[in-house]
Amino acid sequence: MTTTTPATLLQAWLRRQLPGEAADWLEGQAATLTDAQTDRGFFLAISLVHRRIGKADLNLLAADIGAAEAARAGWRPAGWSLDQAARIFLLLVVGGTPARFAERLEQLFVTADVGELIAFYRGLPLYPEQPRYIERAAEGVRTNMKAVFEAVAHNNPYPVEQFSEHRWNQMLVKALFIGSTLHPIEGIERRWNPDLTRMLCDYAHERWAAGRPVSYELWRGVGPYADSAAVADLTRVLDIGGPVERQAAALALASSSNAEAAAALNRDPALAAAVRAGDISWDALAAKHLSPS
Amino acid sequence: MTYIDPHIHMLARTTADYEAMAAAGIVAIVEPAFWIGQPRTAVGAYIDYLSTLVGWERFRAAQFGIRHYCSIGLNSKEANNERLAEEVMEILPRFLLKEGVVAVGEIGYDEQTPAEDKYFRAQLELAKELDMLVQIHTPHRDKKRGTLRSMEVCLEHKLPPDRVIVDHNNEETVEDVLSRGFWTAFTIYPRTKMGNERMVEIVRQYGSDQIFINSSADWGVSDPLAVPKTAQLMRERGIADGHIKNVTYDNALKAFAAGGQMKESDWLSPPAIDQRTLFEGNSVLRGGQEPRIDGKRSAKEKMLIE
Numbered sequence: 001m002t003t004t005t006p007a008t009l010l011q012a013w014l015r016r017q018l019p020g021e022a023a024d025w026l027e028g029q030a031a032t033l034t035d036a037q038t039d040r041g042f043f044l045a046i047s048l049v050h051r052r053i054g055k056a057d058l059n060l061l062a063a064d065i066g067a068a069e070a071a072r073a074g075w076r077p078a079g080w081s082l083d084q085a086a087r088i089f090l091l092l093v094v095g096g097t098p099a100r101f102a103e104r105l106e107q108l109f110v111t112a113d114v115g116e117l118i119a120f121y122r123g124l125p126l127y128p129e130q131p132r133y134i135e136r137a138a139e140g141v142r143t144n145m146k147a148v149f150e151a152v153a154h155n156n157p158y159p160v161e162q163f164s165e166h167r168w169n170q171m172l173v174k175a176l177f178i179g180s181t182l183h184p185i186e187g188i189e190r191r192w193n194p195d196l197t198r199m200l201c202d203y204a205h206e207r208w209a210a211g212r213p214v215s216y217e218l219w220r221g222v223g224p225y226a227d228s229a230a231v232a233d234l235t236r237v238l239d240i241g242g243p244v245e246r247q248a249a250a251l252a253l254a255s256s257s258n259a260e261a262a263a264a265l266n267r268d269p270a271l272a273a274a275v276r277a278g279d280i281s282w283d284a285l286a287a288k289h290l291s292p293s
Numbered sequence: 294m295t296y297i298d299p300h301i302h303m304l305a306r307t308t309a310d311y312e313a314m315a316a317a318g319i320v321a322i323v324e325p326a327f328w329i330g331q332p333r334t335a336v337g338a339y340i341d342y343l344s345t346l347v348g349w350e351r352f353r354a355a356q357f358g359i360r361h362y363c364s365i366g367l368n369s370k371e372a373n374n375e376r377l378a379e380e381v382m383e384i385l386p387r388f389l390l391k392e393g394v395v396a397v398g399e400i401g402y403d404e405q406t407p408a409e410d411k412y413f414r415a416q417l418e419l420a421k422e423l424d425m426l427v428q429i430h431t432p433h434r435d436k437k438r439g440t441l442r443s444m445e446v447c448l449e450h451k452l453p454p455d456r457v458i459v460d461h462n463n464e465e466t467v468e469d470v471l472s473r474g475f476w477t478a479f480t481i482y483p484r485t486k487m488g489n490e491r492m493v494e495i496v497r498q499y500g501s502d503q504i505f506i507n508s509s510a511d512w513g514v515s516d517p518l519a520v521p522k523t524a525q526l527m528r529e530r531g532i533a534d535g536h537i538k539n540v541t542y543d544n545a546l547k548a549f550a551a552g553g554q555m556k557e558s559d560w561l562s563p564p565a566i567d568q569r570t571l572f573e574g575n576s577v578l579r580g581g582q583e584p585r586i587d588g589k590r591s592a593k594e595k596m597l598i599e
Contacts, residue, residue, distance in 0.1 A: 040386060047390035051553065057566055081566050111340060111384070113347035113391040114571055145352045147570035 006071050006126045007092040009064070010085050017059055017082065025052050026086055030093040039104060042094060046087055046108060050115060053086045074157025074186055075125050084119040088126060098128040109136060114145065121151035124158040134162050141171045146178055153185055160187030169196045172221065173203060182217045183286035197225040201233050216241075216248035216289070220282055223252030226261055235264045238271075244289055246271065247280045294538070298520045299323040299545040300399075300428075300460060300480065300507035303350055303361065304342075310510075310517045311357040317521040320560045321360040323507075323549060324350060325399035325428050328370045330512050336380035343384075347391040355572045360560045362549065364398030364428045365389050372412040373404070382415060389423055395549045396420075398428025399460065402439045405432065410446075417450040426552040427457045431466065433485065440466045444473055458548055460507070461486055467495060471503055476548045480509040481519035489523040493530050501539035505548065 011030075015023045029045045058080045060068075068075045077085070091108075095101035105127065109120055121140045124133055137159065140152035153159060153171055163171065168191050175182055182188060200221045207214045219237060222230050237249035246268070253265040254275045265272045274280050296319045303311070303324050314322075324346055333339055346363040354361035365388045367381045389397065397420040402409050420427050427447065432439035440459065447457050454474035461480045462470055470477040479495065480486040487495075492506060508519035516522065524541045528534075549555045563572050 043387050044390060047387070050392045051390070055564065055566060111344055111387045113393070114351055115392050117348065118570055145349070 004067060004071050005092075006068070006075065007089055009067055009071055010077075010089040010092070013058060013060065013064060014053075014082065014085055014089065018053065022053055026089065030090060033090070033094045039107070042090075042104065043108065045094075046090060046116070047113075049086045049090070050083045053082050055081050055083050055115070058082050058085045072125055072157075074161075076155040076186075079155065080122065083115060084122055087116065087119040088123040091120075091123060092126060095128070098132070101128055102132045105133075106136065109139075114148065117143075117145075117148045118151040121148065122156065124152065124156060125161075130158070130162060133158070134167075137162065138167055141167070141174060144178065146180055149174070149178060150180055150184075153180065155184050155186065157186045159185070160191060165191070165193055165195065169193070169199055172196060173199050176200075176203065176215050176218055181215075181286070181290050182220060183282065183290055188220075192221055192224040194225040194227075197222050197227075197230055201230050204233060214245070216245045216285065219245070219248040219252040220255075223255035223261070226252070226256045226258050228258075228260060231256070231258055231260045231264055234261070235267070238264065238268060244285065247274075247285060250275050251280060251282060251285075294318050294521070294524060294541070295320045296520045296524065296541045297321045297323075297505075297545040298508050298510075298517070299458075299505060299549060300325055300478065300509045301517060302327060302509070302511035303354060304329070304345060305512035306510060306517055308353075308357070311354065311359060314517055315357045315359055317518050319359060319521065321362065321546075321555065322354065323362045323364060323395055323428075323545075323555075325364040325396075325430075326366050326368065327399055327430070327511075328368045332374070333371060333377065336377060336384060339377070339381050340384055343388045347388065347393065351393055352571065358560075358573055360555075360572070362393045362395045362555050364396035364426075365391075365394050366397045366400040366416055366428075367412050368399065369401050369403035369409045369413065369430060369432070372409045373406055375408055378408065378412050382412065385416070385419065386423075389419065389425060393554055394425075395552050395554045396426035396428040396458070397423075398426075398458075399430040400427065401430040401443050402432045403430075405435065405439055405442065413443075414446060414450065417447060417452060421450065421452065426549065427452060429457060429459045431459060431461045433461075436461075436463070437465050437469075441469060444470065444475060447475075448473075455548075456551060461509070463487060464491070464495065467499060471499065475503070476544070477504050479504070479506045481506055481523050482509050482513075482515050484514070489519065489526050492523055493527050493532060496527065496532055496536050496540060501536040501544070503544065505540050505544040507545075 014026060033042050033045060060078055065078060068077050112120060124137055127133055137152050140148060143149050153175055159168060159171055172182060200218050204214045204218055219234060222234060226234065234249045234253050237245050241249060250265060250271040253261045298319055301322050301324060326343060326346060343365055351361045365385065367378055372378050397416050400413055400416050417427060429443050431443060444459065458476040458478055459470045460478040462477055467477060479492055481489050481492060506520055506523055508515060508517055510517040520541050524537050527537045546557060
């Protein structure tokens with residue numbers, strides 16, 4: 001087999017699932033628009049996708065997930081829909097030189113509907129010359145539309161690869177702030193930092209002061225760089241939190257190299273043992289307590 | 294009862310309106326692009342406005358379990374600013390095929406100037422090219438002539454009457470519009486358009502074929518509950534349920550569904566992927582709640598802001 005690119009994978013998946021007529025239309029657009037000089041046809045084709053292709057889930061097999069990873073490390077198309085796959089396919093095939101690609105994609109972003117925004121942001125890891133899209137991705141994080149935010153933040157390797165620590169931290173805190181989740185953020189274990197730990201603890205204190213619940217996921221980012229104050233917060237959760245929060249606090253304490261953390265964890269020998277035995281993990285908590293998005 | 298308000302400018306309304314609308318049983322709305330009170334001076338303002346209709350406002354409505362659709366067009370007032378109008382015509386094709394765009398609209402005449410005529414016709418051609426419905430704003434002044442002219446021009450451009458919604462009708466225009474086979478919409482809007490007692494009499498006289506009502510609520514003194522309130526009034530005044538359903542739900546659905554962008558399943562049984570990404574509602578039948586139009590809340594609820 002010759003080199004498999006994300007575009008050829010998308011084309012094959014779409015061809016496999018779509019009625020022949022729809023797949024023909026899509027490939028026909030890709031062929032005619034490649035050399036087209038005007039943007040009008042390109043813009044119309046991108047917008048027409050939802051009418052021609054529909055919005056059903058893109059059906060992927062286990063092998064497809066592996067092929068995606070091989071074609072672009074960190075690319076997770078599970079959960080994409082047909083219209084998203086088709087739009088990204090068109091972009092990748094018709095997009096032109098990296099500069100032209102970036103210019104036209106920005107024009108598409110400026111007049112995008114909600115479905116298009118989600119598609120274009122999910123496509124971020126596939127665009128040529130990746131650093132060109134940092135500002136655009138940051139704009140996606142700035143939105144208050146949760147689904148658009150998650151198109152950047154979740155199951156997308158772009159932020160962990162391209163975001164500065166400041167942008168990264170903003171994204172994580174915002175995820176909690178808008179009621180989204182941390183678990184689907186790629187590379188999350190690689191980017192904890194003391195500033196983020198402080199921001200998360202401050203946020204937890206704000207929520208406590210307002211009498212509002214705190215997502216158990218917040219504590220995941222507090223463990224690795226916990227100072228004494230953070231350990232005190234985790235200890236409080238361990239003492240008075242609900243069952244899920246207490247498991248989260250135990251996991252967070254276990255991930256800390258702070259000596260006070262080890263002592264705090266031993267306040268609850270049963271939980272400490274469960275963490276050591278691997279009976280409790282962030283993955284297991286997420287599978288049980290986070291709804292898929 | 295569930296209702297559709299097929300003409301309302303939610304950009305100018307509050308979340309309290311959305312809550313009251315949802316509670317009153319409104320499940321879907323159409324927001325036609327119009328002028329925003331203040332004349333726009335640059336195409337950029339237009340781009341952002343249209344983007345808001347297909348983006349943010351759609352999302353905002355979905356949070357309240359209301360399906361938001363829109364029509365996209367250059368309105369008649371701003372057609373008179375020809376420099377702006379030319380630039381807007383350039384960007385319209387980029388919006389017309391967006392998801393949830395049900396028609397080219399609201400377009401038509403305001404003062405019936407040559408510029409208005411030019412851009413009305415250009416947009417009818419665009420509707421034909423893209424196989425879209427048309428939502429027509431009929432003028433406040435010289436209304437009868439403006440309404441007749443709007444329909445003549447549509448026919449001249451070979452648009453089938455059943456793909457054109459003629460809006461803001463009154464007692465003076467209703468017969469001409471019905472007899473030509475166009476969808477005949479009435480706006481229940483205090484003072485300047487129809488009052489709902491008059492609307493009851495229209496339905497009593499003409500029945501409910503081709504007829505539906507809307508609020509056109511916007512930034513003026515208007516009522517986003519005009520559709521459910523009028524339904525209530527019709528019930529109290531002895532109009533048959535079938536007629537009420539036709540003018541407050543079925544006909545609007547039939548008219549706009551013809552464009553392929555609105556279907557009842559959008560709100561009755563939204564696809565899972567859509568619920569994950571956008572729409573917070575599920576079924577209008579959820580909980581079997583009685584819709585209410587008085588927006589009554591307990592004193593405690595009214596006072597607390599949590």
